Amino acid sequence: MKIFGKLILFVFLVMAVSPLYAQVGDLKSKVELKKLNDHLYQITTHGFFDVELIASVGPDGILLVDTGLEQTAKQLKKTLKDLNQGKLKYIINTHEHNDHTGGNKVLGREVDIIAHEKVKHELKVGYNILRELPDFALPNKTITAPMSLQFNGEEIKIIPVPGSHSDTDTIVYFTKSKIVYMGGVGHAKNFPFPDTTKGGDVKNYPDVIQKIIDAVPDDVTFIPGHGESYTKADLKEFHEMLIKTIKLVKQELKAGKKPKELQQAKILKKWDSYGQGFVKTDAWIKVITDRFTGKTKTPKKFLIEPLYHALKKNNIKGVLTEYKQLKEKHKAEYDFSENVLNLLGYHLLGQKKIDQAIEIFKFNIEEYPESYNVYDSLGEAYMIKGEKKLAIEYYQKALQINPEFENSKKMLKKLEKK
Known part of the structure; x- marks a missing residue:
C-alpha cells in the first residue's frame, strides 16, 4: 500500500x-x-x-x-x-x-x-x-x-x-x-x-x-x-x-505522462500553498491520476465484518479459521491488508482482552513478517500487559525493519525509563 x-x-x-x-x-x-x-x-x-x-x-x-x-x-x-x-x-x-x-x-x-x-x-x-x-x-x-x-x-x-x-x-x-x-x-x-x-x-x-x-x-x-x-x-x-x-493533470495524462513524472515535474507548483494540510501536493496529483486512469476502483468487501461476527460466535481460534478460509476461497473479494487484523487486535485491547489481542497480533506477524508496524503493535500489547522484556523485544524488531519508525523509538525510551 x-x-x-x-x-x-x-x-x-x-x-x-x-x-x-x-x-x-x-x-x-x-x-x-x-x-x-x-x-x-x-x-x-x-x-x-x-x-x-x-x-x-x-x-x-x-x-x-x-x-x-x-x-x-x-x-x-x-x-x-x-x-x-x-x-x-x-x-x-x-x-x-x-x-x-x-x-x-x-x-x-x-x-x-x-x-x-x-x-x-x-x-x-x-x-x-x-x-x-x-x-x-x-x-x-x-x-x-x-x-x-x-x-x-x-x-x-x-x-x-x-x-x-x-x-x-x-x-x-x-x-x-x-x-x-x-x-x-x-x-x-x-x-x-x-x-x-x-x-x-x-x-x-x-x-x-x-x-x-x-x-x-x-x-x-x-x-x-x-x-x-x-x-x-x-x-x-x-x-x-x-x-x-484536475484539467491540467488530465491533459498531461492524455499526453502520455506517467503520474510519477507529473509529481517530479511539479506541475502543480503554482498551487503548492494548498498542500500545507492533510493532503500534500503529490498526494493530490495521485488522487486525480488514480481517478482518471481507472486505478480508483470499487472498494473490496470489508474483511473486518466476517471476522467481527466470528469473534462474537467463537474464540480467537475460530476467528483465525474464518480468516484462513476466506483467504483460501475468496481472496479477490476482500481486503487482506495487515491493517485489518491490526484493527481487530486494537479493538480487543480496548476491551481489555489483552491475551486475545496478542494472539491476533502474533498471527498478523506470521502473515506480514516484513512489516514493522505489526511488530510495533505486538510490542504495545505486551507493554499494556506489563511484560516489559517482550515489549522491548518487539519494538526493537520493528526498528530493525524501519529504524526511523517514531512510535517504536518513543515507546522504547518510555520503557527504558521504567
Whole structure:
C-alpha cells in the first residue's frame, strides 16, 4: 500500500480505538470555546487531532453540529452543560466519519440525531462495526433533500451535498448568523480528501462546491470540520483551483505522462500553498491520476465484518479459521491488508482482552513478517500487559525493519525509563 493510503488507514484506526489511546496515556483531550454571537459557539475538540464543531445555545435548548471523537465526548458534554442547563435537543451529523460521529454514544441518548439517510447504515458496517454503536447513537431523522429547523431564533438549513468527500455529506447553514458549517467537505485553503471507500469522488468535487456557492449568500463565514474559517471568496478560489488542477493533470495524462513524472515535474507548483494540510501536493496529483486512469476502483468487501461476527460466535481460534478460509476461497473479494487484523487486535485491547489481542497480533506477524508496524503493535500489547522484556523485544524488531519508525523509538525510551 502506498504511503498516502497507509496514512488514511492509520488515521481511521486511531480514530476507531481512540478511547484506548487516551487510556494508555498517549493522547490528551480538551475542549475550547469561541463565542460567535449571542447564541452560537464554535467548539474545538483537541484529541488525536482537532475537530471543529458548532453549537446553538439558547432558550430552545442546545443544537450541536457533529460530536467529535469519542475520546473528547465527556469533556464536550460537560462544556455544553456549563454553557446552558437546557436540554440537548438536536445533533446534526454532517457525515459518518468517526471524528464527526464519535461522541454520539455519549451525547445521543434522548436526542434527535439528523443526518443523510446513508449515515445510519454506514455506522453499522465496515470498520464502524467495531464501534458497536447502540441504537440511540444512530440517526433517527434522515434526509436526502434540504430541510429546515427553527431553533433559538433563527432558521437552520441542513443541505445534503453528497459525492465529493463522501456520499453522506451535508452542510449546515445558520441563516441569521450567516455561518455555514462545512463538515468534511473541506477547508478552502487546502487540497480536499475524497474518501473513495465511502463514495467520495474527486470528479464530483467542483460540482459540489459550486452547489454550495450557489446555495448561500456572499457574506457568510465558512467553518470547516478541521482548520480555520474562511470566506466565500476563498471558496470560489478553491473551486477554481479544483477545476484547473484536475484539467491540467488530465491533459498531461492524455499526453502520455506517467503520474510519477507529473509529481517530479511539479506541475502543480503554482498551487503548492494548498498542500500545507492533510493532503500534500503529490498526494493530490495521485488522487486525480488514480481517478482518471481507472486505478480508483470499487472498494473490496470489508474483511473486518466476517471476522467481527466470528469473534462474537467463537474464540480467537475460530476467528483465525474464518480468516484462513476466506483467504483460501475468496481472496479477490476482500481486503487482506495487515491493517485489518491490526484493527481487530486494537479493538480487543480496548476491551481489555489483552491475551486475545496478542494472539491476533502474533498471527498478523506470521502473515506480514516484513512489516514493522505489526511488530510495533505486538510490542504495545505486551507493554499494556506489563511484560516489559517482550515489549522491548518487539519494538526493537520493528526498528530493525524501519529504524526511523517514531512510535517504536518513543515507546522504547518510555520503557527504558521504567
